[in-house]
Amino acid sequence: MxxxxxxxxxxxxxxxxxxxxxxxxxxxxxxxxxxxxxxxxxxxxxDVDALAREAAESVSIDGPQIRTSPSAGGLLYVHVPTWLWISGDWWKAYTATASTGRVSATVTAKPVSVSWSTGDGATITCDGPGTAWTPGSDDGASDCQHTYRKATDPADGKSIPLSATVTMEVTWTSSIGLGGTLEPIDRTATVQVAVGEIQAIETE
Structure with a gap:
């Protein structure tokens, strides 16, 4: 033998x-x-291909962390561009490994784009996480933003859902030298936002 x-x-x-x-x-x-x-x-x-799919199913990815400016925790405003982005702490590669005996497959899921549903009927797709607002930022510096045209009524408790769906590319490698791509993974998060108006008062 x-x-x-x-x-x-x-x-x-x-x-x-x-x-x-x-x-x-x-x-x-x-x-x-x-x-x-x-x-x-x-x-x-x-079956190493099945092992890769098993690893993909086990990868732990929470919903994306939504960030806006003005902050979604306060008021957004009509006719004022709202910056949209995903937290850099969340926007990273995620990995998981599945093994049988000495054969293992490792998947890597990388976020590539975000589809925003703004709650007023608009949908925006942005490549990358978007630009985080910082004090002194140029108003036109955001590569992912939305301008609301109609206010909600926060006094009556009304708000609208702002959702972000992140699409992640999935690749895999193995201990025996094989690899490839798998179906993309989507992760979604939603926050409730209120949209107000800035009132102008004319004085003599």
Whole structure:
């Protein structure tokens, strides 16, 4: 009996699914007459593509952290551009790994774009997280903003939902050198906002 260690080779199901040894080792029987019997995996067979999907399902990603200026915790204003962005603490790559024996697959989910539903019927898609407002920022410096045209009535407790859906690209690698892409992951968060008006008072 021979043991071939760490051979990166696959066997195939009838549907073309690639299967790998869970230990990375394959056994080969050599008979006395010199006859070689096809190699068999030492451990169970592993579908590395399914392992990658398992890792993708286990990646832990909370909903995006919505930020606005003016702050969504106060009043937004009609005819005043509202800056929209996702917190930099949230906007990062997320990873997860699934393993069977010595075969593992690691997925990486990276945020790439945000679709904003502003609550007044508008939808905005922004590449990247948006620009965070800082004191002294130029009004035109935001690459992701929305201007409301109609006020809500906060005195009556009325507000509208502001939602952000982040699309994340998903790639995977494995301990046996294979990799690829998977379906994108979406994460959504919603906050309630009130929109007010700035009143101008004419004086003599």
């Amino acid at each position: 021979q043991i071939a260690d760490d051979q990166v080779q696959a066997v195939y199901e009838v549907d073309g699914t690639r299967l790998y040894s869970s230990t990375g080792r394959w056994l080969q029987k050599i008979c006395g007459a010199g006859e070689l019997v096809d190699q068999q995996p030492e451990g169970g067979l592993v």
